[in-house]
Amino acid sequence: MENGASSTKQESFLSRMALNDNKAGMEGLDRDKINNIIMETSKGSRFYENELKKEQQVNQRIEKMLLQKAQITEQQLKTAQVQVDRMASSLEKSRDLSRLIVHVDMDAFYAAVEMRDCPELKDKPMAVGSMSMLSTSNYHARKYGVRAAMPGFIAKKLCPNLVIVPVNFDKYRAVSNEIREIFADYDPHFQPLSLDEAYLDFTDHVEQRQHWPESSRTHQYCSGRLATDEGQIETSQEAVTEEQDLSPVLFEDSLSSSPSLPGSRDVCDAGAKCEVFGTSVEEAVREMRFRIEQKTMLTASAGIAPNMMLAKVCSDKNKPNGQYRLPSTREAVTDFIQTLPVRKVSGIGKVSEKMLNALDITNCSHLGQQMALLSLLFSETSWHHFMGISLGLGSTHIPRHEERKSMSIERTFKEMNKTEEQMSLCRELCEELAADLKKEDLKGKTVTLKLKKVNFEVKTKAQTLPCAVATEEEIFAVAKDLLKTEIENESPQPLRLRLMGVRISAFVGSDDKKQMQKSIIGFLQLSKTDCSGNSPGVHQNPEKEHHSLQTRPVVTQMCQTPKEAPWRSQQRQLKQSQAAEGPQQSFFQRAHAKRLQLQVERVKAEEGGSGEDASTSTSTSISAEESLPSPVKENHPACSASDQSDDFFVSPVEASTSGCGGMKSETLTCPVCFRRVETTDLNIFNRHIDYCLSEGSRKPNQILDVDLESDQTESEFTDNLTEELVTEAEKPKTNKGSDRVFVEENHLQKVLLIKGDSETATSQQPRSCDGEGPVLICPVCQRTQTTEDLTVFNRHVDLCLNQEALHEMRGQILSSKNPPTASNSKIKGRDLVLRKTSKGKSKRRDSPSSPPSKKAKNIQPCNTIDRFFR
């Protein structure tokens, strides 16, 4: 243990710079020789110096950790062990071996594409990239230690004959699309990780496959490709596994996808060679890889395992052009894990590995043995992560493509130290970023400037605006200020840059799709709303969005004690705001004056609440405005108003992600049907919810049908609403005398919105300790409700919401100028329906690929342990 520390000191400079031979095709290299060359080439460079510095920081972290370790008592360790054991057995119970998860990964993808298209490269060591940086290398080059993420000039030192081919992303993207078409045949919901990699859930496919005739499992050699591509077919021999002789000419007329007679193993119609695949997963995966190869002349490797974490490791096992299946038994899994080096696990990188190594942990069995110690030395998320790994657990459910969280652009260049140049580059970056944002119709509130100085030191400066921005001018207004600050910081020295980047994040929804999704998932998650009002059809009435956010139940799973619910700090901020400033009614429509007043105060609370920040934030947004063209400026007031109002309402989401301790619950309550599900297994629970939701989707939903199809009469619509209300009213739900804004239903917490009047809110804050109940104020009609019964109050709010929804709907239907669209009026309706339905009448009308996982995903993060399994 002690030499862990000293050895890290000795070899400190090695671990960052040294060859990373963790990659397939790099076994048994002469590491020392390679590392010598790397060091010789790098030494003295600014890059190297910076790496040394970072290395020292890591070493300090490790020292600190070891110091901490030295202070741990036997008793502490024992206690920790008990908890760790308890958690382990709990996790063990939830182990799900029923899924067949596959991770597919193309072999040396970019390099393979280039080799395919340029046969002369085949037997040469080659890499894709530039003298500055390589993206990937072929297996030949790997023998020299040449690998991805290595600068080309160093690679050339290692392998003087190396051929470096520039990247051609368009080509890789095209190939990627081809393989994704094949992926979709096995799992339409597959999750791409990059152009060349994906997770697939083969469970359903394999089940179906059992009943497939042999003809459906028969595939021809060299189909597909001929029709599409130019004359490069003759170079495919390398790729083919069993049959060596491909004569493409033969197949030109037999491209039909209907494979021939069952039973004919090798020869199908027209003499085309065929292969019949079996019904097992292995065979199915082999078939998929076969098809990829036939279609693209490129090979893929795959891993098959009961969860994602393991599948990923497995795909590396028989790379290239191979596959590995880890059987779905507990024993196989635990055996597999025992000898697995921690570094092989996705998520454990250079630094984590080094820290673990310092504790004498190199493979996953050590991880398990030292878990008590790890639980004392690492953050909760980290050691939970480790715990999952040590047990061989991982996500058994492939999460849907998540919405992007940020978008950025950055560029490296020769030293740049002139302010004007930096400014104009900054503007350029903003321009490009704005163009990219436009493509996806996104707007974000946080702008981050990234700077890398010539000594490789990286700085980031961020600023969050009260409302979302998207145009070049808006972004630049912020980025410019950040840059200016940095330049001033550095003066009188010039700011010497080698890289500049601009990122935008904290997106708010703006397009219809998003709105639709949000309204569905809004049931489970509070999300930020677009405040810009730039898409008139969507944001005619800012109120709409609020409604969808108002009575949002939250699902907290297996969380015994949330630390501090976020609503509490929000309440505090509200309090501050009320103490601080008066209303600014001039911004807002009269009809909603009161409500909006509160919103403005909230904005103020955020700006004024934290002293220093307030002034910077304000000044920047003002200077942003100064440089903005008038249409943009006009957006601002409306913007901050409707935007901040979202935050005004209780936001339960983070409450569910933080501080989830124990796992004692035996049942979970479904947020759709409100019935208890007898399981602690999140996957089972998620499937239940999926089922509930899709049950609902089969039954047409009234409100949505009106919204989206506009083919229902108003009275029908009203009737349906009433029906919904009755359903809800009949539901007995007693939760009396709660002094909180959320009502616990088992471990699911349903959040109620409670809002105070501006003058009285201070005394109306929900309290947790004193005996007084809160005063309930309807967020819709703004009237104080006399009841303390949350069920009654809930019903009142629902009624108000429905009335408003109806009112708006009516107006829109009658005026028929702006018939209600999916993106606006339906939002609250749907939320209401979701919230109220007792048997999952919610309608799911997006393609089957979006909603269920969204929902599932939103539930899962409630548990910190579970975060790992997603």
Add this chain to the structure above:
DNA sequence: ATACATACC
């Protein structure tokens, strides 16, 4: 919310 670090491809 901000800054910085780690990780992945």
Add this chain to the structure above:
DNA sequence: TACTGGTATGTAT
């Protein structure tokens, strides 16, 4: 001569 670019997330303040 020359050590990326894009995204997500964790950690610390």
